[in-house]
Structures are given as structure tokens and as C-alpha cells.
Amino acid sequence: MDDLDLERLRVPLPMPAAPEGFRSGFACFVGRPNVGKSTLMNALVGQKVAITSSRPQTTRRTVRGIVHRDDAQLIVVDTPGLHKPRTLLGERLDSLVRSTLVEVDVIGFCVPANEPIGRGDTYIARELAEQHNTPVVALVTKTDTADRSQITEQLLAVSQLGAWADVVPVSAESGYQVDTVTDVLCGHLPEGPPLYPEGDLTDEPDAMLVAELVREASLEGVRDELPHSIAVVVDEMSERRDREPGNELIDIYASLYVERSSQKAIVIGSKGARLRDVGSRARAQIEALLGAKVFLDLRVRVAKDWQRDPKQLRRLGFDQQT
Numbered sequence: 667m668d669d670l671d672l673e674r675l676r677v678p679l680p681m682p683a684a685p686e687g688f689r690s691g692f693a694c695f696v697g698r699p700n701v702g703k704s705t706l707m708n709a710l711v712g713q714k715v716a717i718t719s720s721r722p723q724t725t726r727r728t729v730r731g732i733v734h735r736d737d738a739q740l741i742v743v744d745t746p747g748l749h750k751p752r753t754l755l756g757e758r759l760d761s762l763v764r765s766t767l768v769e770v771d772v773i774g775f776c777v778p779a780n781e782p783i784g785r786g787d788t789y790i791a792r793e794l795a796e797q798h799n800t801p802v803v804a805l806v807t808k809t810d811t812a813d814r815s816q817i818t819e820q821l822l823a824v825s826q827l828g829a830w831a832d833v834v835p836v837s838a839e840s841g842y843q844v845d846t847v848t849d850v851l852c853g854h855l856p857e858g859p860p861l862y863p864e865g866d867l868t869d870e871p872d873a874m875l876v877a878e879l880v881r882e883a884s885l886e887g888v889r890d891e892l893p894h895s896i897a898v899v900v901d902e903m904s905e906r907r908d909r910e911p912g913n914e915l916i917d918i919y920a921s922l923y924v925e926r927s928s929q930k931a932i933v934i935g936s937k938g939a940r941l942r943d944v945g946s947r948a949r950a951q952i953e954a955l956l957g958a959k960v961f962l963d964l965r966v967r968v969a970k971d972w973q974r975d976p977k978q979l980r981r982l983g984f985d986q987q988t
């Protein structure tokens with residue numbers, strides 16, 4: 667290769683041209699635990715990229731869901747930052763404000779339509795009001811659970827909590843105004859080219875999504891502190907060889923960790939019935955995600971007090987999380 671060629675290689679390639687007026691950027695949803703942030707993200711993306719449950723503090727990881735439109739690409743960041751016990755709220759919010767909130771282009775502040783505004787909401791609202799450089803859209807979620815007058819009252823109450831760029835009622839469950847939320851959030855994005863390839867719905871690797879789906883299935887029906895003690899790791903995931911096209915089978919070996927042997931017995935259930943049930947519900951979701959048949963092998967293991975043990979935490983994939 668002569669000098670001329672080398673020179674040519676140093677010329678930066680032009681960025682792929684985006685259609686005129688295309689917008690792209692990041693939004694994040696904040697709000698008290700259980701207000702429907704993950705469910706709303708899934709509804710916007712049109713596919714389940716974050717697990718949800720009726721238990722507060724389900725979200726442990728930062729998941730990015732990607733919404734593709736002809737005129738915009740919106741990346742929604744679902745953070746676990748505010749899903750903390752009240753005593754840690756201030757600390758976590760501070761770190762969230764410093765990290766996620768300052769990085770996104772628009773913030774969605776979620777308040778459910780069916781619950782009175784509480785101290786948690788007003789506290790978050792006050793902190794958000796100080797985000798002078800980032801527009802905040804207030805979202806009154808779960809409108810399917812409230813009647814018309816309740817929704818109107820809540821819209822008014824939320825409007826009075828701060829100077830929001832918009833206030834939008836939405837139901838992720840019924841689909842009411844989900845597109846409007848996308849429109850409003852996209853309206854606050856800067857002009858720029860798409861940031862992720864077309865068709866990508868999340869930046870989470872498949873193994874992580876699979877582990878989360880197993881964890882979601884395992885949360886159903888367990889009580890007290892057990893949900894917080896469950897962690898799931900996919901040990902192996904591979905496509906079985908020599909299968910006919912259209913008849914693919916993926917073998918998945920996953921471990922479900924609990925903190926004590928008494929919890930192991932609960933998760934497994936009488937004669938293994940509960941674990942089988944968790945396995946079949948998780949398998950159905952995983953097959954839908956991967957678009958192939960799945961053989962799922964679930965083992966329950968004890969990782970003593972993993973929530974308090976930095977080494978175990980690292981092994982379970984929480985080294986940079988929560």
C-alpha cells in the first residue's frame with residue numbers, strides 16, 4: 667500500500683444520511699415503584715423488553731427499549747434508580763439525577779391515575795423541577811383503572827406539581843394514548859440520525875432477557891421478601907445441531923439463585939410442582955421472544971445472602987448495577 671492509499675484511509679467516512687428532519691435521542695421514565703414505568707416502555711416498544719410485576723422494585727437493571735418510527739428513533743431508558751426503599755430515595759435520586767437524568771433528552775414523570783398523589787410523588791416532582799435543561803413530560807398512567815372524573819382530577823393535581831412541558835394521560839394496558847406519548851416524547855428529541863440499527867428493540871443481550879423472563883415467572887405467587895432474594899443467571903444457551911430449518915430448538919440451562927435453603931424449598935414447591943410451573947410459563951415467553959422452540963433446564967441453587975456479598979453480586983451480574 668503506498669502513501670496515497672494510506673492518506674485515503676484516513677478520510678473519515680460520512681455518517682449515513684438521515685431523512686430530513688429525523689429526530690433521535692433518549693427518554694427515561696421516573697416515578698415511584700409500581701407506577702407502570704416498565705409496562706409503558708414495553709407498550710411504546712411494542713414488545714416486552716423489560717419484565718414487570720405487581721411487586722414494587724421489580725426492575726434491577728437499566729434496560730433500553732428502542733422505538734422506531736419513520737421520522738424518529740426514541741430510546742427509552744427504564745432505570746431501577748428510584749425503585750429503592752424510601753430511606754434511600756434521596757440518595758438514589760441524587761445519583762440518578764447526576765447520571766441518567768442529565769444524559770437524556772426528555773424525562774417522563776409517571777404518576778398513576780388511580781392513587782392519590784403522595785409524598786413520594788411530590789418529592790420526585792420537586793427534584794425534577796430543578797432539571798432546567800431537560801423537558802419533563804408528566805404521564806398519568808393506568809387510566810384504565812380510573813373513571814373519567816378521577817382522571818381529570820389527577821391531571822389537574824399533577825399539573826400543579828410542576829411546570830411540565832406536557833401532561834398526558836395514558837394506559838399501557840389498553841393502549842390508550844400510547845402513540846401520543848411516543849409523539850410527545852419524540853417532539854422533544856434533537857434532530858439527528860438513528861442511533862441503533864433498524865429492527866433492534868433493545869440493547870440487552872438475549873441471555874439477559876431470557877434470565878429476566880425466568881425471574882419474572884418465578885416472582886408470581888411468592889410472598890414477603892422472597893422476590894428480592896431471587897436472581898437468575900443463564901449458564902448456557904445454544905442452538906441444537908442438525909435440526910430442520912423451521913424446526914429449530916434452543917437449549918437453555920439456567921440457575922435460579924435464592925439466599926437460603928428454606929427459600930429453595932418454596933421455589934421448588936411440593937414435588938417440584940412450582941418450579942415446573944415457573945419453567946413452563948417462562949418457556950412460553952422465551953419462545954415468543956426468540957421465535958423458536960426452547961428446551962429449558964432450571965436449577966435452583968443457594969447463594970447464601972447474595973444481596974449482601976460483593977463477590978456473589980459480581981457473579982450474578984450486579985457489579986455495576988443497583
Ligand SMILES: Nc1nc2c(ncn2[C@@H]2O[C@H](COP(=O)(O)OP(=O)(O)OP(=O)(O)O)[C@@H](O)[C@H]2O)c(=O)[nH]1
Nearest residue numbers: 699700701702703704705718722723724725838839
Ligand atoms: N391496569 C393497569 N395496570 C398496569 C398498567 N401499567 C402497569 N400496570 C400494572 O402495574 C404493575 C406495575 O407495573 P410495572 O410496569 O412493573 O411498574 P414499574 O413502575 O416499572 O415498577 P418497578 O419496577 O417496581 O418500579 C404491574 O402489575 C402492571 O401490570 C396499566 O396501564 N393499566
